Amino acid sequence: AQSVTQLDSQVPVFEEAPVELRCNYSSSVSVYLFWYVQYPNQGLQLLLKYLSGSTLVESINGFEAEFNKSQTSFHLRKPSVHISDTAEYFCAVGANTGGFKTIFGAGTRLFVKA
Amino acid sequence: SQTIHQWPATLVQPVGSPLSLECTVEGTSNPNLYWYRQAAGRGLQLLFYSVGIGQISSEVPQNLSASRPQDRQFILSSKKLLLSDSGFYLCAWSSEWAQYFGPGTRLLVL
Structure with a gap:
């Protein structure tokens, strides 16, 4: 079975500072990894995904995540955050185990302060 | 492009009343469809998923049910709502x- 652990429930950070949101997973099979973002009272939006190939993946708004197989991690980073990045971020792992399912972490609330 | 619709956006229902939430997808055929519930301050819980018309898999025992009467329509129902059914219900489809x-x-049961 797969599981996802987001190590921080809340991350406060000042505007223009760097941020890292941590995610660890466990799985007995090959996985696909995702980060989703949720703004208040909205559905989740796909931020970036790792399926195969380069272990470093990037989003269009400056976030990046690196798949580290040996550490079973997929941490999300941004070198300089904006107020508009304030949202809840969910790490997720998917695996084809006789039916493709995605397991979501509990979420990390990123709060960017001016 | 693909779009996914849910309605209603918000709903306040008394305990014991029935429920019907609808989800439709446009721009794709034979999608895998999912219902999730998100309780306040918590992650997502997968409730049901469907790989085709009439094919429903339930992930957790509960008083909710799901149906897929058409290829791109997914309905979440209950005959009698409980207080614990309050939450934010999300429909999703998958690709790659x-x-x-x-x-x-957003459902509030009072």
Whole structure:
């Protein structure tokens, strides 16, 4: 079975500072990894995904995540955050185990302060 | 392009009343469809998923049910709501292993 652990429930950070949101997973099979973002009272939006190939993946708004197989991690980073990045971020792992399912972490609330 | 719709956006229902939430997807055929519930301050719980018309898999025992009467329509129902059914309900479809979510329905059971 797969599981996802987001190590921080809340991350406060000042505007223009760097941020890292941590995610660890466990799985007995090959996985696909995702980060989703949720703004208040909205559905989740796909931020970036790792399926195969380069272990470093990037989003269009400056976030990046690196798949580290040996550490079973997929941490999300941004070198300089904006107020508009304030949202809840969910790490997720998917695996084809006789039916493709995605397991979501509990979420990390990123709060960017001016 | 693909779009996913959910309605209603918000709903306040008394305990013991029935429920019907609807989700439709446009721009794709034979999608895998999912219903999730998100309780306040918590992550997502997968409730049901469907790989085709009339094919429903339930992930957790509960008083909710799901149906897929058409290829791109997914309905979440209950005969009698409980207080614990309050939450934010999200429908999603999947493509290339990623999931794409609708805007959600916020349900408050009083």
